[in-house]
Amino acid sequence: MAYNVLKGTVEGSVDQHGDQEIKGCKTFHDVVSAAGFYNTEVEAAVATLNDIAIKEVIGTRQHSILTKGPTGTLIANRNVRVEGGVLLAKKICCENIEGSAALMSSIPVDRFAGKIDAHHLQLGAGLKEHRAQLRVKGSEGILVNSEGVGINLLPNGGLSFVHKKLVASPQNALSIQASGQNLQDDDLLVVQDVSRGDVRSTTLSNLYDNYINSKIPQAEGPKGALQLNGAPGFNASPDLIYEVPSSTLKINGALSALDATISTNLTCAGDLHCHGAVYKGITTVGVEVYEVNPNDYTILADTTKNKVKIVLPDPADNIGRVIVVKKVNSHKYKINSYVAEIESEAGNIDIFASVTLKMNSASKMLQSDGENWLSIGSTAS
Numbered sequence: 001m002a003y004n005v006l007k008g009t010v011e012g013s014v015d016q017h018g019d020q021e022i023k024g025c026k027t028f029h030d031v032v033s034a035a036g037f038y039n040t041e042v043e044a045a046v047a048t049l050n051d052i053a054i055k056e057v058i059g060t061r062q063h064s065i066l067t068k069g070p071t072g073t074l075i076a077n078r079n080v081r082v083e084g085g086v087l088l089a090k091k092i093c094c095e096n097i098e099g100s101a102a103l104m105s106s107i108p109v110d111r112f113a114g115k116i117d118a119h120h121l122q123l124g125a126g127l128k129e130h131r132a133q134l135r136v137k138g139s140e141g142i143l144v145n146s147e148g149v150g151i152n153l154l155p156n157g158g159l160s161f162v163h164k165k166l167v168a169s170p171q172n173a174l175s176i177q178a179s180g181q182n183l184q185d186d187d188l189l190v191v192q193d194v195s196r197g198d199v200r201s202t203t204l205s206n207l208y209d210n211y212i213n214s215k216i217p218q219a220e221g222p223k224g225a226l227q228l229n230g231a232p233g234f235n236a237s238p239d240l241i242y243e244v245p246s247s248t249l250k251i252n253g254a255l256s257a258l259d260a261t262i263s264t265n266l267t268c269a270g271d272l273h274c275h276g277a278v279y280k281g282i283t284t285v286g287v288e289v290y291e292v293n294p295n296d297y298t299i300l301a302d303t304t305k306n307k308v309k310i311v312l313p314d315p316a317d318n319i320g321r322v323i324v325v326k327k328v329n330s331h332k333y334k335i336n337s338y339v340a341e342i343e344s345e346a347g348n349i350d351i352f353a354s355v356t357l358k359m360n361s362a363s364k365m366l367q368s369d370g371e372n373w374l375s376i377g378s379t380a381s
Contacts, residue, residue: 053072054072054073054074055072055073056072056073056074057073057074057075057076058073058074058075058076059075059076059077059078060076061076061077061078061081062081063081063082063083064076064077064078064080064081065077065080065081065082067080086103117132118130118132118133118134118135119132121134125137126139136149151166156172156173156174157172157173158170158172158173159172160172183204184204185203185204185205186203186204186205187203187204188201188202188203188204189201189202189203189204189207217230217232217233217234218233218234219234219236220233220234220235220236221235221236221237221238222236222238222241224241224242224243224244225237225238225240225241226240226241226242226249238252239251239252239253240252240253280297280298281295281296281297281298282297282298282299282300283296283298283299283300284299284300284302284328285299285300285301285302285308285310286301286302286303286304286305286306286308287308288306288307288308288309289309289311290308290309290310290311291311291313292310292311292312292313292323294313296323297322297323297324298324298325298326299323299324299325299326300326300328301325301326301327301328301340301357302328302329302330303327303328303329303337303338303339303340304329304330304331304334304337304338305338306338307338307339307340307341308327308338308340308341309340309341309342309343310325310340310341310342310343311343311344311345312342312343312344312345312349312366312373313344313345314344314345314346314347315344315346315347315368315369315370315371315372315373316346316347316370316371318368319368319369319370320367320368321367321368322365322366322367322376323365323366323367323373324363324364324365324366325340325342325357325363325364325366326357326361326362326363326364327339327340327357327358327359327360327361327362327363328360328361329360335360337360339356339357339358340356340357340362341354341355341356341357342354342355342356342357342364342366343355344372344373347371347372347373348372348373349366349372349373349374349375350372350373350374350375355375359380361379361380362378362379362380363377363378363379363380364377364378365377365378
């Protein structure tokens with residue numbers, strides 16, 4: 001749009017007090033004042049130079065944020081700018097900042113007012129992020145549940161907690177005898193090696209062979225030698241031997257004892273010297289037939305009520321044995337009584353098949369020679 005402006009008053013011209021629509025192309029070759037022009041698009045008078053607030057921008061740094069300077073000027077600050085959608089400044093002082101703050105760094109931990117999502121943290125070993133929460137990362141032996149972080153113990157593993165401390169609990173382990181099992185040489189034990197200063201393992205076989213066996217006293221003397229207290233350890237003598245096959249204790253020396261009991265047989269190959277009383281067994285019988293027992297010595301045949309027959313054993317099985325038979329009457333006022341007869345199941349009694357004791361208190365002392373029973377003493381027979 002252009003106007004031809006004439007100097008002075010022109011009839012029909014447009015002034016600032018009257019409205020007139022001018023059509024066509026108008027060209028201005030000199031300075032034209034815009035004070036009287038009207039902008040129909042914004043419905044306001046056209047601003048003149050005196051009406052413009054900003055007349056100058058001080059500074060040439062691109063992307064700088066403009067701040068108000070002296071009247072009519074703006075300052076392009078070198079230290080406050082926006083590049084790639086990022087605000088760059090050396091220092092910001094404000095009451096509130098809203099946003100993700102994803103690119104902020106070196107923030108002191110005591111300057112956070114709220115919670116921080118775990119995915120914004122740089123996590124080290126043993127930590128992990130789960131749904132924006134920071135959690136402990138479990139591994140072998142580490143138990144993580146709703147109650148916290150703990151040690152994942154094996155049931156019956158020999159470990160337990162006492163007063164919230166981990167301790168060894170052998171009573172918490174299964175018995176070695178479970179399912180019919182028991183100890184064996186290759187089973188392991190845990191020991192503290194004092195010389196090395198650490199914990200080591202060993203087998204039961206090694207513990208016994210190289211330690212226990214070297215500590216316990218060892219048997220002395222020849223095979224079968226009786227072990228004696230050697231203080232310390234054992235002592236033995238070749239003159240005191242027990243032969244297992246024959247169950248015989250051989251003493252090549254003297255035997256001194258306060259008391260001795262022989263349950264079955266006592267054989268004396270040499271002289272027998274007795275410096276005290278001799279006690280022999282005595283048995284009273286009243287039955288009609290009595291077979292002599294292996295332990296019998298003196299047999300009293302009570303013939304008060306009936307005849308009593310004493311049957312001697314086979315002389316071949318009793319070589320040298322002495323048996324005494326005496327007829328008795330338990331009724332002191334009865335003079336007459338039955339007889340007592342002695343016979344042998346094998347061999348004779350002297351030259352007779354049997355002998356008879358008729359008188360009360362009559363007796364016979366008999367000894368076997370291996371074939372017959374021989375009378376070596378008698379009274380009132």
